[in-house]
Amino acid sequence: MKRFALMTLSMSALVGSAMPAVAAEIAGGEVFTHYCSYCHGTEEGPGTQQLRRTRGADKALLARRTDLAPVYIEYVVRHGLKSMPPFVPSDLTDAKLKALAGFLTSPLPRP
Amino acid sequence: MVDALERFRKILGADWVFTGDKVASYRDPYTIPNDAERFQARAAVAPASTEEVQAIVKVANEYRVPLWTVSRGKNFAYGGAAPVLSGSVVLDLSRMNRILEVNEKFGYALVEPGVSYFDLYRYIQERGLKLWLDVPDPGWGSVVGNALDHGVGYTPYGDHFGMQCGMEVVLANGEVVRTGMGAMPNNNTWQLFKYGFGPYVDGIFSQSNFGIVTKMGIWLMSEPAGYRPYLITFPREEDIEQVVEIVRPLRLNNVLQNAATIRSLVLDAALFTTKSQFYPHAGPIPDSVAKQIMADQEIGMWNFCGALYGPPAITDVLWTATRDAFASIPGVKFYFPEDRKRRPDILIHRADTMKGIPKLTEFGFLNWNGGGGHVGFSPVSPITGQDAIKQWRMVSGRVREHGFDYMGLMAVGFRELHHVTVIVYDQNDPQERQKLDELFRLLVREAAAEGYGEYRTHINYMDTIAGTYGWNDSSLMKMHETIKDALDPNGILSPGKSGIWPRHLRAGRKS
Numbered sequence: 001m002k003r004f005a006l007m008t009l010s011m012s013a014l015v016g017s018a019m020p021a022v023a024a025e026i027a028g029g030e031v032f033t034h035y036c037s038y039c040h041g042t043e044e045g046p047g048t049q050q051l052r053r054t055r056g057a058d059k060a061l062l063a064r065r066t067d068l069a070p071v072y073i074e075y076v077v078r079h080g081l082k083s084m085p086p087f088v089p090s091d092l093t094d095a096k097l098k099a100l101a102g103f104l105t106s107p108l109p110r111p
Numbered sequence: 112m113v114d115a116l117e118r119f120r121k122i123l124g125a126d127w128v129f130t131g132d133k134v135a136s137y138r139d140p141y142t143i144p145n146d147a148e149r150f151q152a153r154a155a156v157a158p159a160s161t162e163e164v165q166a167i168v169k170v171a172n173e174y175r176v177p178l179w180t181v182s183r184g185k186n187f188a189y190g191g192a193a194p195v196l197s198g199s200v201v202l203d204l205s206r207m208n209r210i211l212e213v214n215e216k217f218g219y220a221l222v223e224p225g226v227s228y229f230d231l232y233r234y235i236q237e238r239g240l241k242l243w244l245d246v247p248d249p250g251w252g253s254v255v256g257n258a259l260d261h262g263v264g265y266t267p268y269g270d271h272f273g274m275q276c277g278m279e280v281v282l283a284n285g286e287v288v289r290t291g292m293g294a295m296p297n298n299n300t301w302q303l304f305k306y307g308f309g310p311y312v313d314g315i316f317s318q319s320n321f322g323i324v325t326k327m328g329i330w331l332m333s334e335p336a337g338y339r340p341y342l343i344t345f346p347r348e349e350d351i352e353q354v355v356e357i358v359r360p361l362r363l364n365n366v367l368q369n370a371a372t373i374r375s376l377v378l379d380a381a382l383f384t385t386k387s388q389f390y391p392h393a394g395p396i397p398d399s400v401a402k403q404i405m406a407d408q409e410i411g412m413w414n415f416c417g418a419l420y421g422p423p424a425i426t427d428v429l430w431t432a433t434r435d436a437f438a439s440i441p442g443v444k445f446y447f448p449e450d451r452k453r454r455p456d457i458l459i460h461r462a463d464t465m466k467g468i469p470k471l472t473e474f475g476f477l478n479w480n481g482g483g484g485h486v487g488f489s490p491v492s493p494i495t496g497q498d499a500i501k502q503w504r505m506v507s508g509r510v511r512e513h514g515f516d517y518m519g520l521m522a523v524g525f526r527e528l529h530h531v532t533v534i535v536y537d538q539n540d541p542q543e544r545q546k547l548d549e550l551f552r553l554l555v556r557e558a559a560a561e562g563y564g565e566y567r568t569h570i571n572y573m574d575t576i577a578g579t580y581g582w583n584d585s586s587l588m589k590m591h592e593t594i595k596d597a598l599d600p601n602g603i604l605s606p607g608k609s610g611i612w613p614r615h616l617r618a619g620r621k622s
Contacts, residue, residue, distance in 0.1 A: 038251070038471040044383060044472065045471070046472065046478065049478045050477070053385055053478055078136050082477075082538075083477035083483035088137060088205060090206055
């Protein structure tokens with residue numbers, strides 16, 4: 001899995017404890033799994049269904065898209081789109097968001 | 112405000128005080144009013160500890176800054192993280208996400224407000240604990256926040272506030288209180304016995320603005336010896352009367368063990384299909400299309416999802432009693448998961464949620480007509496067929512008159528039905544928002560005239576709903592206001608929550 005060297009935490013710290021202010025690296029794929037996969041990770045997820053309806057079957061699964069720009073990903077995450085609500089920066093931090101955008105714009109295949 | 116924000120930065124660090132563009136994420140994602148100035152936060156602050164909450168509250172008092180508290184801000188059909196009072200600073204507790212204890216022996220967890228159902232589920236699974244959660248539809252929601260807003264789930268522990276036990280609360284003056292047995296030093300039953308000694312006060316911190324809950328105990332169900340989910344379908348809308356009459360004695364006698372739900376055709380069909388697949392036109396679907404959807408999805412006009420919990424020797428008996436009770440309804444069909452061949456399928460999905468696996472799958476219904484916005488109208492009634500069909504006729508009639516499909520469910524509580532109607536609308540269309548608003552206010556008025564009250568609502572309707580609880584010259588609201596003035600004299604905590612306003616903002620707000 002491609003990793004992006006950015007400040008803050010390992011994935012284990014995403015859950016169950018306050019964030020440590022230590023330098024580490026964030027795996028964008030793990031951010032996707034943690035924050036996005038419940039809607040966008042499966043064929044039946046609400047996010048997949050919405051994209052299938054609005055963008056077509058070939059663009060339904062987000063992690064297989066190659067047409068998204070980082071700035072667009074970051075905008076949609078912060079502002080929401082249609083039924084997708086925005087994600088607040090206290091939880092999905094700017095550092096995690098950059099890692100996520102990096103993951104979703106990295107070359108296929110993405111593990 | 113500028114000085115207050117600078118003080119907040121000194122407490123939290125600049126990274127955890129959000130202003131300008133960063134506040135966009137705190138807006139109501141499914142806005143209703145066409146006035147863009149409403150429900151807008153001025154800033155957001157994200158403390159990581161009770162001590163930081165105390166420090167923020169003290170500064171807010173000093174500068175008279177209104178704080179709008181959210182646990183995780185995921186209560187999206189009710190306003191999300193957005194404040195009732197524009198200009199408020201959102202007190203976002205997402206970073207307070209510690210799971211402080213999970214006790215397998217006694218079946219409880221002690222968590223902070225930032226802990227989601229996903230977090231707690233993962234924690235339990237990673238440790239192999241024999242405990243089940245009870246989850247609402249939004250798995251990313253806060254365990255604390257959902258209970259405080261009187262959310263419901265699907266297992267025998269479906270009444271979330273009923274399952275909370277012991278709180279830590281930061282009051283408006285910065286003092287920290289622990290409720291129940293937590294008030295006794297060195298006590299070891301804080302999460303085991305709710306009432307402690309003296310008045311039981313936990314309830315005044317739910318759906319309220321009297322304090323900031325920073326820790327909460329929640330009871331968890333021990334993994335049962337067996338589990339058997341089922342689906343029962345009914346072919347006619349009018350069947351709801353007989354269905355609910357059958358449900359009541361089964362529920363009162365605990366033959367129905369869980370917080371089961373009876374869902375309408377479109378609400379269930381919309382999980383995995385879209386309206387345009389069946390009816391590419393505006394307006395509610397006609398009866399002929401409804402029948403087509405029933406056949407296509409193998410569901411009924413009403414669909415009862417329930418589950419049996421315990422060893423087979425017990426659940427076999429409970430199932431026999433349940434099946435026999437419903438068998439008198441013409442056209443009824445009974446399914447277990449192995450009977451359902453379609454994928455995806457509603458019973459296969461709810462077999463997860465009725466055993467406490469958090470998901471977001473239920474929100475597939477937002478794709479029904481593509482508008483994205485949704486709001487819930489949620490009056491409560493007794494568990495009688497007469498009330499159920501009366502409510503269904505009142506609400507579905509008005510909903511369809513306004514051009515929407517009826518998407519409703521009746522959640523079976525211990526003694527009551529929550530009749531939750533979800534109205535899915537195009538949030539980007541000002542005319543549709545206006546139409547929705549007119550519909551919602553009409554529904555509230557007509558329900559109140561028949562004695563039905565909402566148990567929970569969107570920030571746009573908190574004053575309106577509070578106004579329907581007006582018995583004896585609104586004596587309950589007067590008591591709320593007395594408590595508010597005593598605990599929060601400067602009115603800094605969540606002004607307008609549940610229609611409760613601080614003294615200096617109270618004038619002219621009565622509905």
